[in-house]
Amino acid sequence: MLTNLSIKNYALIDHLNVKFTNGFTIITGETGAGKSILLGGLSLVLGNRADLSSLKEKDNKCIVEAEFEVSKYGLKPFFEANDLEYEEKTIIRREILPSGKSRAFINDSPVNLGVLTQLGERLIDVHSQHQTLKLGENDFQLKVIDALADNEKPLQAYREDLIVYQKTSKELDRLINFQKTAAKEHEYNSFLLEELSAAPLKEGIVAELEEQYEELNNVEVIMDQLSHGEQLLNDEQVGVLNLLTQLKQTSSKLSAFGNQYQAINERIISVFIELDDISGELNQFQERLEVNPQLLEEVNGKLQLLYDLLKKHKVQDVSELIAIKEALEKSVSATENIDADILAKKKELQLLEKELNARAQHISNNRKSVIETLKEQLAASLGELGMASATFKIEINPSKEFMSSGKDDLVFLFSANKGSAYGELKRVASGGELSRIMLAIKAILAKYENLPTMMFDEIDTGVSGEISTKMGAIMQEMSKTMQIFSITHLPQVAAKGKYHYKVYKEEELLGTNTKMKKLSEEERVVELAEMLGGKTISQSxxxxxxQLLN
Structure with a gap:
């Protein structure tokens, strides 16, 4: 429910602040007084795009702020989903800066226009002549039927399944497309994988093979040097170990004469042990080494293979070759298993389709069950509005396609007069008839849905005084369960309101200013009299x- 509206520096409005309450509120005013400006300002907090030309004073910003009582609308999930602070008295503010930039806030939290629009649609339904065109849209017609059929939860479950179905269908298409392209690449990828699998790929393998190659390629030189080294260590006459043995014996005798000699002895023993160990290793190297041309050729072959693969795949390290091999393994495996994957995905899609069809059929059955009720209620409401011969032809036929609304093709046709052919609403109904039909539909929806605040913008245009009285009565009845606004030129409608506001213009020193005030009972009588007979008010x-007010 809209409880307060504040507009600053917008069009002809300098500063306007109005409080509203529940029930049926009437807004009147002369043509050009600014009723459309009021709606324009309100539309800004509902998410409509802003225009720099809207600023009254170009150097000051425009601020529109609306307060809503939202406790009955079940909006907590919406606020949580958009990370907004939930308040039962929610304030929406929109600012247009002199630079042309626009800002929007919900309970002082900045939001984008998308979020603002989503919330606005749940708070106020502004019905204008433009919205009447929705009557001819299948989506709107189905929405009316679904409200009567209580299809909200079945439709929600259906749409959730539809998302999964569409996602699975896309996955199947991707697999099929992959199969077509992968079949061409499979043979080449298999060849590359086989080539990499034959290579000794492991971290550090190139350095290891290069070291082994150098040893095998220079084995004779290495063996000569190892032999010479061992001879230097073990020669009976001048070998280092023999000389060290003699030195060790001398130092052993000296060690008895003090700690300093003992330390020298220990160092000499340590050197002897180290050289003796080196001698043993040199001996092992000699025993291990042999001239092996076959092994040399084998190592060289592995090295050349790795060099060629690095060059072929344009990489610098074997680790990169390993990554390429793993990627090829996945690709080849995926290609080899693609038939099984496609079959499994098709079975999954069939199960989803079966469930989706069952949900769609349930929704369709619910719709069919309320068609006669809808036709009867429409006929009764339109009869009161001077369209006693108006009838509807509503049929629901199965569709082959899954749509967001189910699998129904809707035929929604209208005939205004007895014996007239049925046709599409937008083609066969006049503007006045469309207005009355829309009001009848909104009145029916109000019985089945917790509708937001509804604002009718001159919905009574093109209808007679008697019919406008009936339209006012219908809006008055709707206002018993919801907040209703009606911007009207007809006194018959205006008299039905519980509250009456007048929009008017005043010429001031700095220019023209649009204002709005709540009328007292006496002021209402005068306003209605002016609407009936013009500025010159007669006693009649x-x-x-x-009489209208009574």
Whole structure:
């Protein structure tokens, strides 16, 4: 429910602040007084795009702020989903800066226009002549039927399944497309994988093979040097170990004469042990080494293979070759298993389709069960609005396609007069008839849905005084369960309101300013009399105005 509206520096409005309450509120005013400006300002907090030309004073910003009582609308999940602070009295603010930039806030948290629009649609339904065109849209017609059929939860479950179905269908298409392209690449990828699998790929293998190659390629030189080294260590006459043995014996005798000699002895023993160990290793190297041309050729072959693969795949390290091999393994495996994957995905899609069809059929059955009720209620409401011969032809036929609304093709046709051919609403109904049909539908929806605040913008255009009285009565009845606004030129409608506001213009020193005030009972009589007979108010107009109010 809209409880307060504040507009600053917008079009002809300098500063306007109005409080509203529940029930049926009437807004009147002369043509050009600014009723459309009021709606324009309100539309900004509902998410409509802003325009720099909207600023009254170009150097100051425009601020529109609306307060809503939202406790009955079940909006907590919406606020949580958009990370907004939930308040039962929610304030929406929109600012247009002189630079042309626009900002929006919900309970002082900045939001984008998308979020603002989503919330606005749940708070106020502004019905204008433009919205009447929705009557001819299948989506709107189905929405009316679904409200009567209580299809909200079945449709929600269906749409959730539809998302999964569509996602699975896309996955199947991707697998099929992959199969077509992968079949061409499979043979080449298999060849590359086989080539890499034959290579000794492991971290550090190139350095290891290069070291082994150098040893095998220079084995004779290495063996000569190892032999010479061992001879230097073990020669009976001048070998280092023999000389060290003699030195060790001498130092052993000296060690008895003090710690300093003992330390020298230990160092000499340590050197002897180290050289003796080196001698043993040199001996092992000699025993291990042999001239092996076959092994040399084998190592060289492995090295050349790795060099060629690095060059072929344009990489610098074997680790990169390993990564390429793993990627090829996945690709080849995926290609080899693609038939099984496609079959499994098709089975999954069939199960989803079966479930989706069952949900769609349930929704369709619910719709069919309320068609006669809808036709009867529409006929009754339109009968009161001077369209006693108006009838509807509503049929639901199965569709082959899954749509967001189910699998129904809707035929929604209208005939205004007895014996007239049925046709599409937008083609066969006049503007006045469309307005009355829309009001009848909104009144029916109000019985089945917790509708937001509804604002009718001159919905009574093109109808007679008697019919406008009926339209006012319908809006008055709707206002018993929801907040209703009606911007009207007709006194018959205006008299039905519980509250009456007048929009008017005042010429001031700095220019023209649009204002709005709540009328007292006496002021209402005068306003209705003016609407009946013009500025020159006659006694008969005053009497008629009082009669309408009573």
């Amino acid at each position: 107009a005053l009497a008629h105005a009082k």
